[in-house]
Amino acid sequence: MSMRKMTKAEWAAFLSGDREEGRRRIMGEHIEKSPGWQAEAAAIERLLKETEAVKAEIREAAASVNWDTLPAMIADRALAAGVQARRNVADSPRWGWLASFPLKPVLAGLAAGLVVGAAAMYFTLRAPGVRRGQDNAYYASGDFLDRAELEMARRNTLDYLEKSQYVLLDVFESADEGPVVPPALRSERARDLLQKKKYLNAQLERFQMAKAKVLCDQIETLFLELSQLDEELSAAELGRIRGFVEERQLLLKINLVKKELQSGV
Amino acid sequence: MSEVSRHREGEAAEIASLLEKIQAGDREAFMTIIRLYQQKVFVMAYSILRDREDALDAVQETFLRLYQKAGLYRPGNSFQGWLLQMAKNISIDAYRKHQRKRREWETTRPLEEIPVAAEPARTGDSAAADLRSAFARSVDTLAERQKMVFVMRHYNELQFSEISEAMKISIGTAKSLHFKAVQNLRKRLAPVLGIES
Numbered sequence: 316m317s318m319r320k321m322t323k324a325e326w327a328a329f330l331s332g333d334r335e336e337g338r339r340r341i342m343g344e345h346i347e348k349s350p351g352w353q354a355e356a357a358a359i360e361r362l363l364k365e366t367e368a369v370k371a372e373i374r375e376a377a378a379s380v381n382w383d384t385l386p387a388m389i390a391d392r393a394l395a396a397g398v399q400a401r402r403n404v405a406d407s408p409r410w411g412w413l414a415s416f417p418l419k420p421v422l423a424g425l426a427a428g429l430v431v432g433a434a435a436m437y438f439t440l441r442a443p444g445v446r447r448g449q450d451n452a453y454y455a456s457g458d459f460l461d462r463a464e465l466e467m468a469r470r471n472t473l474d475y476l477e478k479s480q481y482v483l484l485d486v487f488e489s490a491d492e493g494p495v496v497p498p499a500l501r502s503e504r505a506r507d508l509l510q511k512k513k514y515l516n517a518q519l520e521r522f523q524m525a526k527a528k529v530l531c532d533q534i535e536t537l538f539l540e541l542s543q544l545d546e547e548l549s550a551a552e553l554g555r556i557r558g559f560v561e562e563r564q565l566l567l568k569i570n571l572v573k574k575e576l577q578s579g580v
Numbered sequence: 581m582s583e584v585s586r587h588r589e590g591e592a593a594e595i596a597s598l599l600e601k602i603q604a605g606d607r608e609a610f611m612t613i614i615r616l617y618q619q620k621v622f623v624m625a626y627s628i629l630r631d632r633e634d635a636l637d638a639v640q641e642t643f644l645r646l647y648q649k650a651g652l653y654r655p656g657n658s659f660q661g662w663l664l665q666m667a668k669n670i671s672i673d674a675y676r677k678h679q680r681k682r683r684e685w686e687t688t689r690p691l692e693e694i695p696v697a698a699e700p701a702r703t704g705d706s707a708a709a710d711l712r713s714a715f716a717r718s719v720d721t722l723a724e725r726q727k728m729v730f731v732m733r734h735y736n737e738l739q740f741s742e743i744s745e746a747m748k749i750s751i752g753t754a755k756s757l758h759f760k761a762v763q764n765l766r767k768r769l770a771p772v773l774g775i776e777s
Binding site: 359372380393394 | 605607610611614615618619622623626627632635636639640643644647648711712715716719734735762765766769770773
């Protein structure tokens with residue numbers, strides 16, 4: 316083993332006695348051969364000899380202690396302290412453990428951190444605008460909204476049927492006694508009703524008002540034809556329309572469906 | 581299984597049984613544990629505190645704490661290591677408390693009441709006493725972990741495996757700290773010992 320190979324780790328191992336006997340012997344021989352390491356080993360040996368003096372002091376102090384009586388003394392203290400601790404637990408109020416928190420700075424700091432953090436989160440993340448409690452007046456259940464829409468559909472259908480009835484009656488009267496309502500106005504009403512029907516279709520389908528839908532579809536076909544015809548209807552055209560209405564019994568059906576819808580309102 | 585490991589297992593089982601009894605409030609079991617370890621705990625406390633009465637207080641405090649915390653011991657770990665760790669912590673706390681009190685005392689007492697001269701040596705040989713005092717001071721000024729390893733190794737005469745358990749460090753770290761402690765002591769005491777630094 317060369318002088319350079321004697322590293323700090325080797326010294327540490329040598330000092331801590333952490334080498335097998337053979338290795339220790341080799342290291343010992345190496346130290347003996349090298350004056351530098353010999354001096355170092357002697358210095359450390361001298362240093363560690365001083366621990367003997369301290370050990371002697373500890374032995375001296377230990378010798379003056381009565382080791383036979385000490386266990387009983389400590390046991391008595393421990394048992395007395397145990398009884399006292401149980402008594403304190405029994406006497407302490409239910410929330411007494413809370414009182415110990417102010418004495419623990421880490422816990423107090425943690426609790427304060429949680430409170431501040433929660434407050435910061437609240438102010439940062441709360442939704443802007445309407446606050447809870449203020450929007451209660453606008454609250455409506457889904458069921459209520461469905462019923463309201465059904466009601467609207469009924470009323471719209473009733474209105475559509477009623478207006479359609481007027482237009483049809485107008486057509487019939489025109490056929491009997493000449494035009495009561497100017498033809499331009501009649502055509503305009505028919506176009507309005509056609510527009511309205513488009514809006515009504517969705518409602519009739521949604522609420523499965525099948526009977527009213529069939530009737531409204533027939534009226535729509537008629538109005539479509541009316542709106543496409545010339546403003547001044549010829550007697551032949553009027554007769555054909557009247558035949559269509561009578562054949563389908565549209566006016567009667569309008570009355571029946573109206574009554575049904577009114578009874579549901 | 582070797583004879584040594586069988587012996588250790590038997591010892592560990594015995595300790596575990598004693599600790600269970602202590603938890604149930606068995607005075608005799610507690611006294612048995614104290615009898616077994618009181619001197620080792622005393623050596624640890626005295627090494628740190630260097631005062632007989634303070635060391636005895638630390639011994640009592642250590643066993644009182646053991647009585648309260650017997651349930652926290654994990655079987656499989658070294659009981660002696662666990663107990664000595666407790667003793668070490670209590671002694672260090674006491675040492676710091678004494679240091680603080682001493683500083684307070686020195687700052688609040690009138691100057692003329694503070695002893696300025698060194699205490700007279702207890703032994704006749706003043707050179708030896710000086711060396712011992714210098715050595716004690718040097719050990720005291722070591723970094724805490726180095727000091728603890730040195731004290732445990734040389735005063736308590738513990739194995740590095742026991743030191744590592746008591747200090748919750750690896751055996752390699754314990755050896756390394758020991759080496760550093762010796763190196764530092766060697767440097768600090770070179771003038772006193774008359775050796776090259």
